[in-house]
Amino acid sequence: MLALGEWRIATDLVATRDLPRIVTPPVCGRRCPWCRNWALACAQTLPVFLLEQLGRIGVDPPRPTDLYKFEDPDRVSGLIAHRVTFHAVGKILSGPALWIEFERNARNYVRPPGAPEGLGLSLGSARQVPDKHSWEREVKGPLIEIDFRLPVPWVLTEPVPER
Numbered sequence: 001m002l003a004l005g006e007w008r009i010a011t012d013l014v015a016t017r018d019l020p021r022i023v024t025p026p027v028c029g030r031r032c033p034w035c036r037n038w039a040l041a042c043a044q045t046l047p048v049f050l051l052e053q054l055g056r057i058g059v060d061p062p063r064p065t066d067l068y069k070f071e072d073p074d075r076v077s078g079l080i081a082h083r084v085t086f087h088a089v090g091k092i093l094s095g096p097a098l099w100i101e102f103e104r105n106a107r108n109y110v111r112p113p114g115a116p117e118g119l120g121l122s123l124g125s126a127r128q129v130p131d132k133h134s135w136e137r138e139v140k141g142p143l144i145e146i147d148f149r150l151p152v153p154w155v156l157t158e159p160v161p162e163r
């Protein structure tokens with residue numbers, strides 16, 4: 001049993017480490033500025049305990065399954081709100097619910113204790129997430145979707161893309 005934020009999960013380390021071979025990377029092939037920025041910025045964006053927890057599961061933080069920014073850079077801090085998604089092979093044993101019941105289709109993002117303001121984490125079985133592909137046919141075992149909403153600094157020397 002492993003911790004990831006407020007959740008307790010049981011994962012298959014070998015199968016999770018093997019996932020990047022099976023699941024398709026973002027359409028850009030991780031070559032777009034957003035993906036390249038995240039690969040460099042993630043180590044200073046995610047708190048150490050979350051980097052460690054992801055590592056124990058077998059997830060490589062610089063290589064998410066998907067990511068996109070959903071807000072323009074903050075005028076004061078320059079931080080850019082992102083959604084960053086990972087997958088792991090395993091089961092959720094306990095933790096906050098995936099959906100906020102009274103708001104249809106609103107995912108329940110929970111800030112783990114000790115995480116910075118604005119960081120939300122949401123875990124669900126990939127089967128519960130209708131807008132996402134499921135790779136369960138190729139993957140041996142159930143998939144957990146690990147979803148972050150968090151502010152990300154721009155660390156590349158090139159300018160922030162217009163979109």
Ligand SMILES: [Zn+2]
Pocket residue numbers: 026028029030031032033034035036
């Ligand atoms: Zn990209």
